[in-house]
Amino acid sequence: MYKSMMQAVCSETDVSDIDLSMFVGAEEPLHGVNELAAASVRAAVSSTQMFIQEYFGTRPSAKMDRTLVDRWCVSSVTPTGWNLPSEWDEFAKDYQARDGWIRLHTNASHHRDCALSVLGDVSTPEEAAEVIANWNSSELESAIVNAGGCAAVLRNRQEWQSHPQGIAVAQEPIVNWDITQSSSHHWKLHTSELPLSGLRVLDLTRVIAGPVATRFLANLGADVLRIDPPHWDEGGNTIDMAVGKTCAGLNLREPEDLSRLIELIKSAHVLVHGYRKDALSRLGLTKSRLSELNPALISVGVNAYGATGPWQNRRGFDSLVQRSSGVAMEKSGIVTALPYQALDHSTGYLTAATVMQALRLQHAGGGVASAHLSLARQAQILLDADIDHTAMLAGKTHKNGAGVYTDYCFNEQTDWGPVLRLPLPYEIEGVNLNWMKPAKKLRSGLPEFGIIR
Structure with missing residues (x-):
């Protein structure tokens, strides 16, 4: 490898x-x-x-x-x-659909909004699970992706190898x-x-x-x-x-x-x-x-x-x-x-x-x-x-x-x-691997490169 x-x-x-x-x-x-x-x-x-x-x-x-x-x-x-x-939103999990499993990724607020817009009037993961149980997994995956969200059907290796993207x-x-x-x-x-x-x-x-x-x-x-x-x-x-x-x-x-x-x-x-x-x-x-x-x-x-x-x-x-x-x-x-x-x-x-x-x-x-x-x-x-x-x-x-x-x-x-x-x-050997800067929050600095050390 x-x-x-x-x-x-x-x-x-x-x-x-x-x-x-x-x-x-x-x-x-x-x-x-x-x-x-x-x-x-x-x-x-x-x-x-x-x-x-x-x-x-x-x-x-x-x-x-x-x-x-x-x-x-x-x-x-x-x-x-x-x-x-x-690091995980409460809706980011695996759900059982009518014909298999599907994973939602909702950590970003706009991805969460897109997924929930497809699922309808749900306010908890438990309510989402009830709705998803009535969906075909591939149809739900397509609906969420087309809405701008993030989802993935659980496929086995053989299904992926025969899928157009898996082949590519x-x-x-x-x-x-x-x-x-x-x-x-x-x-x-x-x-x-x-x-x-x-x-x-x-x-x-x-x-x-x-x-x-x-x-x-x-x-x-x-x-x-x-x-x-x-x-x-x-x-x-x-x-x-x-x-x-x-x-x-x-x-x-x-x-x-x-x-x-x-x-x-x-x-x-x-x-x-x-x-x-x-x-x-x-x-x-x-x-x-x-x-x-x-x-x-x-x-x-x-x-x-x-x-x-x-x-x-x-x-x-x-x-x-x-x-x-x-x-x-x-x-x-x-x-x-x-x-x-x-x-x-x-x-x-x-x-x-x-x-x-x-x-x-x-x-x-x-x-x-x-x-x-x-x-x-x-x-x-x-x-x-x-x-x-x-x-x-x-x-x-x-x-x-x-x-x-x-x-x-x-x-x-x-x-x-x-x-x-x-x-x-x-x-x-010979390389100083001590961190030069501590972790800072996103957007905490100016959009410019620093002075070359």
């Missing part, structure tokens, strides 16, 4: 493996789903090692703790004297690369201790996969500026994903704010975006327009259901993709999903690896890269891997909390309150 990921993100075919060993903790690591998460972290770390070697001249060694990989995929923080806000995803590469020739890059990095210090990353991602990628880049010293629309909220996820970043807001429906975004695109070195496949184009920011604005801009996109097929522009999240693709399954009248949102986290770390490889390519004069990844393609990796799917779903996950890692945690004063932040699941 790791080799397939590295082949997807690397231009070379003879990449040596990362030097791995456990460095803290005594708990037994997970297997199954952990294989996917750990492989993606290895890809990101190994790509960083290669970049440091080529830019600064020396390849550092690296270590990884597989148990901490799992912990970070659940939550990286333990609040001190207070409780995290919930299976034919896509893990990372879809597009390389164009360009003038030399405009970024200059300063020290291997903070190997990405001096790099400006414009972060147009939300929820988990994209923010995991930009969090990794921020941890290496990149100046990450995250932009969110008005009123967008991610509940308890934000404190996990905002660390190390500047978080600002723009309303891209307003011409003035869209003009500000365009100025940021002109000055950025890397753009990571997690909108639906057609979203930037609908703003006038087509691939050719981005190249016109900034010919040296590296652009990496992430979406739920892939770059091709009838669902390429469909709204989606990890929990929905698990159910669409056959990763989740029904057992004894209960829908059983992965022990954490592994599709999101794996896609996120692999996106970070893709950015690092694009930087290597650009530094070597090989052109400017744009790339695309999806959660559904990560689901396909899981389904294709030589792993017992049933055992993977049944595998336990470690509870949130510092546990045996308490002595290694970082004290962090966030906008929500003090927390203990887990140590990172990796170490890279």
Whole structure:
């Protein structure tokens, strides 16, 4: 699995493996789903090692703790004297329809409103369940999606493999690369201790996969500026994903704010975006327009259901993709999903690896890269891997909390309150992996890049 990921993100075919060993903790690591998460972290770390070697001249060694990989995929923080806000809306759950199961994703208020507009006069999940029990699952899925909401029928693996979107995803590469020739890059990095210090990353991602990628880049010293629309909220996820970043807001429906975004695109070195496949184009920011604005801009996109097929522009999240693709399954009248949102986290770390490889390519004069990844393609990796799917779903996950890692945690004063932040699941020799910025609330900063350190 790791080799397939590295082949997807690397231009070379003879990449040596990362030097791995456990460095803290005594708990037994997970297997199954952990294989996917750990492989993606290895890809990101190994790509960083290669970049440091080529830019600064020396390849550092690296270590990884597989148990901490799992912990970070659940939550990286333990609040001190207070409780995290919930990351799930009360209507976000699995419901039994007339002919099967369907999952609603209602964490965003407008997605919730769209779903409830289809269900009618319901005010509680219990009332919603009564209404959904009389619907055909596929018809309800289509009705909610057409209304602008988010839902997914629980399909088995065979149903997904014969579905037009499943067929399209299976034919896509893990990372879809597009390389164009360009003038030399405009970024200059300063020290291997903070190997990405001096790099400006414009972060147009939300929820988990994209923010995991930009969090990794921020941890290496990149100046990450995250932009969110008005009123967008991610509940308890934000404190996990905002660390190390500047978080600002723009309303891209307003011409003035869209003009500000365009100025940021002109000055950025890397753009990571997690909108639906057609979203930037609908703003006038087509691939050719981005190249016109900034010919040296590296652009990496992430979406739920892939770059091709009838669902390429469909709204989606990890929990929905698990159910669409056959990763989740029904057992004894209960829908059983992965022990954490592994599709999101794996896609996120692999996106970070893709950015690092694009930087290597650009530094070597090989052109400017744009790339695309999806959660559904990560689901396909899981389904294709030589792993017992049933055992993977049944595998336990470690509870949130510092546990045996308490002595290694970082004290962090966030906008929500003090927390203990887990140590990172990796170490890279000679790299300062301490967080430069604590987690701040969305839209708490100005939409501008900071001073280069």
